[in-house]
Amino acid sequence: MADSAVVSSSVAAVASRIEPVRHSAFVRITHWTTTLCFFALLVTGIEILISHPRFYWGEAGNVNTQALFKLPIPASRSTVPTGYGYVLPDQNGWSRALHFQSAWVAVLTGLLYVISSLVNGHLRVDLAPDRAHLSWSAFSTAIANHVRLRPLNGSDAWSYNLLQRLTYLGVIFILFPLIIWTGLAMSPAVMSAFPGMVSVLGGQQSARTIHFFVSGFLLLFVVVHISMICIAGFKSRMRAMITGRPDTNKEDA
Amino acid sequence: MSKVSRRKLFTTGFGMAAGASGLVVVGKVAQNYGLIPPDHGGLYGAGETLTYAAQRLLTNHSMAREFPRSEISKKPFANGEPYKDAAFLRLQENRFVDWRLSVDGMVARPASFSLDQLKSYPAHSHITHLACEEGWSYIAEWTGARLTYVLDLVGVLPHARYVVYFSMEKGWWDSLDMADALHPQTFLAYGLNGGELPVGNGGPLRMRVPRQLGYKSVKQITRLTVTDNLKAFGKGLGSAAPEDGYAWYAGI
Secondary structure, three states: OHHHHHHHHHHHHHHOOOOOOOOOHHHHHHHHHHHHHHHHHHHHHHHHHOOOOEEOOOOOEOOOOOOOEEOOOOOOOOOOOOOOOOOOOOOHHHHHHHHHHHHHHHHHHHHHHHHHHHHHOHHHHHHOOOHHHOOHHHHHHHHHHHHOOOOOOHHHHHOOOHHHHHHHHHHHHHHHHHHHHHHHOOOHHHHHHOOHHHHOOOOHHHHHHHHHHHHHHHHHHHHHHHHHHHHHHHHHHHHHHHHOOOOHHHHHO | OHHHHHHHHHHHHHHHHHHHHHHHHHHHHHHHOOOOOOOOOOOOHHHHHHHHHHHHHHHOOOOOOOOOHHHOOOOOOOOOOOOOOHHHHHHHHOOOOOOEEEEEEOEOOOEEEEHHHHHHOOEEEEEEEEEOOOOOEEEEEEEEEEHHHHHHHHOEOOOOOEEEEEEOOOOOEEEEEHHHHOOOOOEEEEEEOOEEOOHHHOOOOEEEOOOOOHHHOOOOEEEEEEEOOOOOOOOOOOOHHHHOOOOOOOOO
16 A cells, blocks of 8 residues: 555656546547448448448339439449449448447447446537537637637637537437437338337438438548548547547657 | 465466356356357357347337338339359249148148148238348338247147258258247248239248348248258358358358
8 A cells, every 4th residue: 555655646746647438448449440340331331332322212222213313423333223224232231230330339338338428527528519609709719710710729629618518419319329320120020010110211312311310420520520520630630539639748859 | 475376376266267267157047048040169259149139039029120111212123133043944934833831840740831721821911121231221112921820730849949941052051049939020921012923022931020131031931940050051150151151150
């Protein structure tokens, strides 16, 4: 016990030079697990999609029905008329398996993240916008700063700004639930148990179409997210999400 | 310092041992309750098992959605080329009067049924969705005998766990657990939208499992085998689908 007291005092001496932990270990682990799942889901989702790159609205749809829209790409099945003279290699089998396995990991990670963020205050402190910031002037300032690609400095740089908070909340509480819901609404077995989940959406093919658009929004989020990291300082942000500390001392030196 | 790390080591070790034995117990219980699919091994086995176990717990007695007549698709899409094997064409020429469905395995009275026999049993219909894993789907009215009716006729033995079914087309076979085999919407289907079941859609006889994707509804079936173990069939993964990289359980 005496040893640990010595250790903690020396840690305190070092801590004055080191930044406080920016991301808790829990946030870092769930962040990278979700990242891994997202890319697995994206790649396999595209593979599944190219076996039938046509979209419909309502309950049913196939090549004998009018499509809502078609993607101008070749298909991996010869039964789909795409106008291209060739058929892409079929990767649907393992893609489906990996898609669902990644979905399980992502959903369980997400549940763990949301529950613990509610309990430990991460949601309230770091993500929920301050009352003071919820005004039009604060909102327009935040947008103006973003449009000018002006990196923040000082203490503001390391606290989530208003747009960032709203975006993260939107991804966590709108896009994620929607993508899970529309994914499940394509399952004939799940729909036999919860038919209301699919009829509310207008049908199984509507669910598939919405699933496609929501994944588009998620991809858009990831692209913007990575762009913002590059603008704010790729190295320090990555270090913060990997080690927990941005370690700005080194960068300043 | 060393005290703390020893305690940590002990708790971590104990935690891991408890976790590992917990997993073994969960696995045993899941096996007993029929929550482990035959294709639970391999890289994606964990996902397949979670999906099957979760859906089995949620959907044992649920009914596939049925639709009003107005929702029936104008042209039920016949996927792929119609089956054109010479022996099949001869049967087709003779209007399938010689078509037989044999039932064997763990049954009290193995038997063979003609189409007329199957049609003489109580006929049921449902207007349901047939969804392909590729993404397309159609809604049609399916007519047939309930699989559970035919299984009652032959007398399934109490230890039976799966019904394996084979297409006349070589290499096409699949299997259902008892929850799906005994489900009232699982048909030996011989009718589509009020007429005969066209060959392109699986005629003269097709398994119809509306709570799973289209590939479980194997076309042109000629044989059923009731069993308690899927190891003896093909590569032991439960159906032809996993041998091609697709899931045995196709509820999603």
